[in-house]
Every structure is written in C-alpha cells, then in structure tokens.
Amino acid sequence: MIHVLAIVTTKPGMREAVLEAFRANMPAVHAEEGCLEYGPAVDAEGIGAIQTKLGPDSFVVVEKWESPAHLAAHAAAPHMAAYGAKVREMIASRVIHVLSPAG
Numbered sequence: 806m807i808h809v810l811a812i813v814t815t816k817p818g819m820r821e822a823v824l825e826a827f828r829a830n831m832p833a834v835h836a837e838e839g840c841l842e843y844g845p846a847v848d849a850e851g852i853g854a855i856q857t858k859l860g861p862d863s864f865v866v867v868e869k870w871e872s873p874a875h876l877a878a879h880a881a882a883p884h885m886a887a888y889g890a891k892v893r894e895m896i897a898s899r900v901i902h903v904l905s906p907a908g
Contacts, residue, residue, distance in 0.1 A: 809903050844867055
C-alpha cells in the first residue's frame with residue numbers, strides 16, 4: 806500500500822473554488838482501480854495548542870493506493886489532467902509526500 810499526503814495551498818481566497826473542482830473530480834478518482842482512499846481535509850477547529858494549522862488557503866489530500874503502479878495510473882488519468890488544468894491558475898503551491906507504511 807502507498808500513502809499520499811498532498812498539501813495544496815491556493816492563492817488567497819481561492820480554497821473553496823479549488824475544493825469545489827476537487828469534489829467534482831472525486832467520483833472519477835474513487836472509481837479508479839486501486840484507490841482505497843481519496844479526499845480533502847482542512848484544519849479542525851477547537852483543537853488547541855497541539856495543532857499546527859495549515860491556514861485558510863490550504864488543504865491536504867489524504868490518499869491510499871494499493872500500489873505504486875495504481876498511483877502512477879492515477880497521476881496519468883485524463884480526469885486528473887482536466888482537474889489540473891481547471892485549477893492551475895488558482896494554486897500557489899503543492900507538495901506531495903508519497904509514503905510506505907513503516908510497520
């Protein structure tokens with residue numbers, strides 16, 4: 806299994822527009838072979854001092870894939886290219902962490 810944490814920072818005030826496009830693309834991603842989990846997450850409220858907040862213009866995509874090959878196919882999927890083109894001008898930065906289970 807492969808874990809992916811993609812930290813997306815939008816241009817100021819654009820997070821909801823990007824999330825709208827992201828959510829519209831989710832059914833196509835969930836239908837992909839090997840997709841175990843794929844969804845956005847934002848800062849939880851009321852957690853207190855232990856939390857390091859992402860901020861109002863960022864979100865994390867939490868993903869799990871059966872294998873690196875499934876992740877590669879996802880990255881090359883036409884619906885991902887269409888999503889990328891739709892949100893490209895609204896994104897300030899994107900950092901992708903691909904992880905293997907340590908246990």
